[in-house]
Amino acid sequence: MPLTSEFLPYQSGRNVAGPAKVSARGVNVFYGDKQALKAVDLDIGTNEVTALIGPSGCGKSTFLRCLNRMNDLIEGARVTGTITLDRQDIYDRALDVVQLRARVGMVFQKPNPFPKSIYDNVAYGPRIHGLAQTAAEFDEIVEGSLQRAGLFDEVKDRLDEPGTGLSGGQQQRLCIARAIAVSPEVILMDEPCSALDPIATAKVEELIDELRENFTIVIVTHSMQQAARVSQRTAFFHLGELVEVGDTEQIFTNPRHKLTQGYITGRFG
Amino acid sequence: MQFVTLLASLSLLSVVLYRMGRGRAIRSVGGNAATLHSLPSYYGYYVALWCGVPAVMLIAVWLAGEPFLLKSLVLDGLPSEAGGLPAARLSLLVNEVRQLAASGDYRFASGDVARAAAEHYRELRSISFAAMSVAALALAIACGVHALRRVSPSLRARNRVEGAVQVFLITSSTIAIFTTIGIVLSLVFESLRFFRLVPITDFIFGLDWSPQMAMRQEQVGASGAFGAVPLFAGTLLISVIAMAVAVPVGLLSAIYMAEYADRRFRAVAKPLLEVLAGIPTVVYGFFAVVTVAPFLRQLGETAGLTIASESALATGIVMGVMIIPFISSLSDDVICAVPESLRHGSYGLGATRSETIKQVVIPAALPGIVGGVLLAVSRAIGETMIVVMAAGLSAHLTANPFASVTTVTVQIVSLLVGDQEFDSPKTLSAFALGLVLFVVTLGLNVVALSVVRKYREKYD
Structure with missing residues (x-):
């Protein structure tokens, strides 16, 4: 579906290559009387990292939360418009939100490991979705997920210790391992590095780049360097509206909209 | 004037x-x-x-x-x-x-x-x-x-005045501490007098409790036996029944209040539940004697069971009802203190609400809940008015909830009501019972508070 209608934001460079994994059309979000998102149209490509940037309160996290219906948990939040995942409307009544969230995983701003062992943290998702039956199968999933999150070597001797005892960066990678353990198709990351130090941040960014092979990733970030480093496409939000979306390189070198230009050059935001 | x-x-x-x-x-x-x-x-x-x-x-x-x-x-x-x-x-x-x-x-x-x-x-x-x-x-x-x-x-007037204020504050807290010490000492000294008359091993391990002493040499029976085991067994039985009522009801209602109830329902239901805590224990005593005990006895008759009219069951149930708000409000606080981010993490993995509660929220809140339950147990053990009104006076060593048992607090009350001679083991035994009760509840409170504190440190 080409993005050409007149209210659409500035489109920089190519459109999403191939069919869009997630596609949002005319998405409005209201918190009570306040409108947090205004008619957002955005496609997210398969096996790409899409970065959502913009000043605080611009609606980028709100948009992210629409994609796995976490907004359902907020009292008074209302979403209109359509969001499809593989052409299926995720706000359809027939769709089970539990299954949606198994397909669209989420990593949060602050690492939030459960007060359980490292092993049980990772095995949590597979257990509730019945992805494995025998202990050996669980071991395999846990080990595989920790390995893909680049954490296995650091914790392999202490899988029984509580996940809350790890360092901040390790906790965040544990949360990523926890998310990929249920083999989602899309992983949403809400400022995953904002609570981490630069070294841990570098590790997580490296990890995001590796995960791109198997997952579609949407990441909200306040750091434009981070968006430039990890993403292929970037969407710039401002005051609840999607201002510009396009190739990351294009957005950062040659933005079309003067608001984007102002933001990435640090003149406001 | x-x-x-x-x-x-x-x-x-x-x-x-x-x-x-x-x-x-x-x-x-x-x-x-x-x-x-x-x-x-x-x-x-x-x-x-x-x-x-x-x-x-x-x-x-x-x-x-x-x-x-x-x-x-x-x-x-x-x-x-x-x-x-x-x-x-x-x-x-x-x-x-x-x-x-x-x-x-x-x-x-x-x-x-x-x-x-x-x-x-x-x-x-x-x-x-x-x-x-x-x-x-x-x-x-x-x-x-x-x-x-x-x-x-x-002149450094501020420093002087603040020093004086500090002295006032220290004095106030010392008064509280010394009062506690005074209470403990009075218990200890009276208990020591008792243990001079009755060996401490007889008191702690004895299976027979009948504190009536002969007033005159030639009086028949009433030799006095001071084995506290039946009393503590009775206290334990009633407390266990009370907790069996209070823990499930209190905990489940706390889960409902904290996790499911919408704000309007919560605003109405929570104060209503806490009204239970405001009912004087004497009124609970009436309730046990007048309503619950006869009801249970009739129920027992139709089922072919003999249930004493002063059964441990009736007393325990009513005491459990009294403790419900205690457990539910403490658990509610603890459950609400579990960070929202944990719930979101669980929902984000596709867990349902009940899975999240069972596997994330309750385990995270468990230390606090255990602490609350222990505080409630010490409350049940020390509770007096309900048992004085509803429980029996004779000490039976039994685990049968349909039988009548007596508790430590009931015995203390009955020993100290009316005329007393403060040199007879009958009266003095009340202090020994009080001392043991104090030690038990103090121990429970210390354990409970340390558990709760440990939990608090984790999330603050």
């Missing part, structure tokens, strides 16, 4: 000196209060404290010492024939004199000696009061003036 006047004049004096101190401080720097070491009001407080505190302390010491002084003066003043009285008669006489003097009504005096002594006592007392008033006021003025003289721009 006179005493109130004295205190009022002292307060008035302090207020006056406060103003004088404040004014003097401001004048000492020519009205430029910013160059003073402290705010002007601190100089006022400094002077006022110097005025009030020594005087009040003098009054306190005086009042504490006065009775002894007056007593010896009155005894000295008695006619010589009273000097030969035995000590017991003498102390009776002194008591009578005090009462006569307090009432001022000599019609019922036992004799001329008492009447004269009472007159003497009254006279002495009014002299003593006048002396005390004069001394206190003089001390207040002297100390106040002394402090006023010391007011100068360099």
Whole structure:
């Protein structure tokens, strides 16, 4: 579906290559009387990292939360418009939100490991979705997920210790391992590095780049360097509206909209 | 009345000196209060404290010492024939004199000696009061003036006043601590007297409890047996039944309130649940005796069971109902304190609400819930009124919830109600029971509080 209608934001460079994994059309979000998102149209490509940037309160996290219906948990939040995942409307009544969230995983701003062992943290998702039956199968999933999150070597001797005892960066990678353990198709990351130090941040960014092979990733970030480093496409939000979306390189070198230009050059935001 | 006047004049004096101190401080720097070491009001407080505190302390010491002084003066003043009285008669006489003097009504005096002594006592007392008033006021003025003289721009009035405030605070907390220590000591000493009469092993391990002692040598039966095991078993049985009612109901209602109920329902239901905590335990006692026990007995009859009308079951159930708000409100707090991010993490993985509660929220809140339950257990063990009204008096060593049992608290009450002789093991055993009860609940509270504290540290 080409993005050409007149209210659409500035489109920089190519459109999403191939069919869009997630596609949002005319998405409005209201918190009570306040409108947090205004008619957002955005496609997210398969096996790409899409970065959502913009000043605080611009609606980028709100948009992210629409994609796995976490907004359902907020009292008074209302979403209109359509969001499809593989052409299926995720706000359809027939769709089970539990299954949606198994397909669209989420990593949060602050690492939030459960007060359980490292092993049980990772095995949590597979257990509730019945992805494995025998202990050996669980071991395999846990080990595989920790390995893909680049954490296995650091914790392999202490899988029984509580996940809350790890360092901040390790906790965040544990949360990523926890998310990929249920083999989602899309992983949403809400400022995953904002609570981490630069070294841990570098590790997580490296990890995001590796995960791109198997997952579609949407990441909200306040750091434009981070968006430039990890993403292929970037969407710039401002005051609840999607201002510009396009190739990351294009957005950062040659933005079309003067608001984007102002933001990435640090003149406001 | 006179005493109130004295205190009022002292307060008035302090207020006056406060103003004088404040004014003097401001004048000492020519009205430029910013160059003073402290705010002007601190100089006022400094002077006022110097005025009030020594005087009040003098009054306190005086009042504490006065009775002894007056007593010896009155005894000295008695006619010589009273000097030969035995000590017991003498102390009776002194008591009578005090009462006569307090009432001022000599019609019922036992004799001329008492009447004269009472007159003497009254006279002495009014002299003593006048002396005390004069001394206190003089001390207040002297100390106040002394402090006023010391007011100068360099005086560190704030530090002095705050030091004094700190001393007040320390005193208050010490009073609380010493009261506790006093209570414990009184229990310990009476218990030691008991254990001199009854061996401690008999008390702790004995299986038989019948505290009736023979009043006379030839009296039949009633030898007195002080084995506390049946009492603690009864307490335990009733507490277990109470917890079996309170823990599931309290915990589940807390989960509903914290996780499922919408805000409007919560706003109505939570206060309603907490009304249960405001019902006097006596009323719970009525409820157990009048409603629950007969109901259970009838139920038992139809089912072919014999349920005593003072069954442990009825008492335990009602006590459990009393504890429900305790557990539910503590658990509710703990569950609400589990960070929202954990719930979101679980929802984000596709967990349902009940999976999230069972596998994330409750495990995270468990230490706090356990702490709350332990506090509730110590409450159940120490609960008195319900069991006094609804539980039996005879000590059976049984685990049958349909039988009548008695508890430690019931026995303490029945031992200490009515006429007592404080030298018989019957009365003294109440203190030993109280001591053991105190140790048990204290231990439970310490464990519970440390569990709760450990939990708090984790998320703050």
